[in-house]
Amino acid sequence: MQEVLNVEGSNIIFLYYQDIESLCGANMVSVKVLLFAIFREKYGIKETELEFDGTLNGFLKALGEKISPKLVEDIYDQESKHIKSNLIVMVNGRNVKDIKGELKFNNGDTVAIFPPVAGG
């Protein structure tokens, strides 16, 4: 970064943007996270935004840092490496259990997290 600042102006601008990309990652995404029911009560948050690299690991890391590591424990099963099976977690209204293949997040996604609930 120091070297970059010593070259001519146009290069400085070019390398500045390159640096931002490498810091944030080309695939950095911003998603909206909604908490419901007991999660809303427990963590005192209804809605927040997270920025991460679009992977499940990135999501969990950002969630832990922004809200609480305990929330990650609440929703993620470390043994099976999956979202806990009794929860309802939706990405854009689609339950993660119905999403085929590796779970990835896109910019602008909405993630809704519910505890086990039912009704009639």
Add this chain to the structure above:
Amino acid sequence: MPGGYVGKIGIIDLTDGSIRIEETCEVLGKKYLGGKGYALALLYEYAKELEEKGKALSDLDPLGPDNAIVFATGPATGVPGFPSPGRYHVMALRSPLTGSIGSANSGGEWGPFLKFAGFDMLFIKGAADSPVYISVVDGCIEICDASDYWGKNVFDTDDLLKKEVCGKNVSVACIGPAGENLVPMANIVNDKHRAAGRTGLGAVMGSKFLKAIVVSGSGSVPVANMEKFREASREALEKERKNSVTAEGLPTYGTAILVNVINNAGMLPFKNWQFGYNPEADKISGETLAKNYLIKRRPCWGCNIACGRVTSVKTGPYQILLTEGPEYESIWALGNSTGVMDMEAVIKANHLCDEFGLDPISTGSTIAAAMELRQRGLIKDEYLHGIDLSFGNAATLVESVWRIAHKDGFGKYMALGSKRLCEIFGAPELSMSVKGLEMPAYDPRGAKGIGLNYATSNRGGCHVTGYTISPEILGLPTKIDPLTIEGKAQWVKAFQDFTCVVNSAVNCLFTTFALGAADYANLLSAVTGWTFTEDEIMRIGERIYNLERLIMSKFGFTDKDDTLPPRLTSEPMPEGPVKGQVVELEQMKKEYYRLRGWVNGIPTPEKLKELEIEL
């Protein structure tokens, strides 16, 4: 009789005032359990008697004296230790709303208390010529004058009759003004806030001048094999305690928690099903109810789950110091479907439905249909007498409930239910109903299985006939993809059959989030002393569903009635998470009929023989 039954059925003819007491039949108990199944068997025999007298069933007037209504418990009802045993089932030969079988289920205390009063069931036919109520106290049935109670609302009727029939374990099931006024959406309310809500059974009572049935007694329900039952009960209750839904979800938030779940799945019908996602739905969610209005939980008799809510609106124009609910379905129909995002108005409207004896699902849905008719310019000003029928108008919602119950002003039209209302105003397609019964709070464009269930549900647009939302959205007992149609016919059939078992056992459907057919086989074997296997349990359910379908066919129902409003099959969801989806109904129906062994939507003679249904 074996365990689980108190052994008597009251046969009451309100026309001549005769009362006959029959023994509960062991053969029918084994084949149909009790509740819905046994009631259907009684109604089928009764229907055959009518035909033998030369009366065509297709001409049967649901509000005439020939219609019959059965209040039925089952071998689970009132048995301490049986999971959630505080319910009863009501069946009528014909519903005034749909023209099909009338069927509804309720909790509270009335069901167990009927058994403590000495009866498994009450079969009521004929019609009185002045208001009456039926008193069932410690083995004695009387028909009593109800002139002083006619015209009173549900709450006053309940209070007054409890004072008049003062005994042990008193409970009142009654109708309000809506039932008296023969509104086809009228329900039967017991314990003030629990209702046999659907298919207009309150109007059937009203047509018979039957204001109420009061039960009281100090009896109990025998259990055939107590040692085996204790073991089966312990196992079942342990499963409920370990199940996150029955142990935490339902007790903590009640059913209203589903508002946000279903909205986020993009299938919470909004403004008469024009949309499936409402950005403001959180204003009327279970979380909002719990945070601002909940006082405490209230269980039905003997229930560990305790999903019932006691609530209060402390101030403002919709102040109510003490009420119950609203449940998920009521919040949706009265709030989301009408676009009213004022939780206090929704609580008030729900309270008025209880007070006047109206089904909140059909009531809210009919108001929403009227609002869409108005939105499209199909209801002219002269019909409205100044009512603003705009979506989202809270005052109109509350006022409309009163007007419907009393058939006042434009309420005369809305009191007909959405199907007839939309026909009168020239847009039958805007009635979001199946067989005339307004559909509940899940848009099947977001869960295809529930669409097949709505279409093939014997009583009409109903979710609890076969609640495939459980696997499709909630992931119980396992998660299936809501947007595919493959395999849905099998799920729907299994859920419909098993639900018949629960409604005939009779206990609460919510137990099935934790318990399956094998658990029911164990529990019912221990209670009755008969031996049921898991397969036999499911076969009983299938038998009941087929018998119900057979009776409906005599009213003229065929596969042509197993349909959905065109909005769901041909209008893609306009926005939200399931944008672009429709229900591919015909493909699923074909597979469903094949699995059922039905031709043209009717059980074949071979199928009926296989299920030992005697013609």
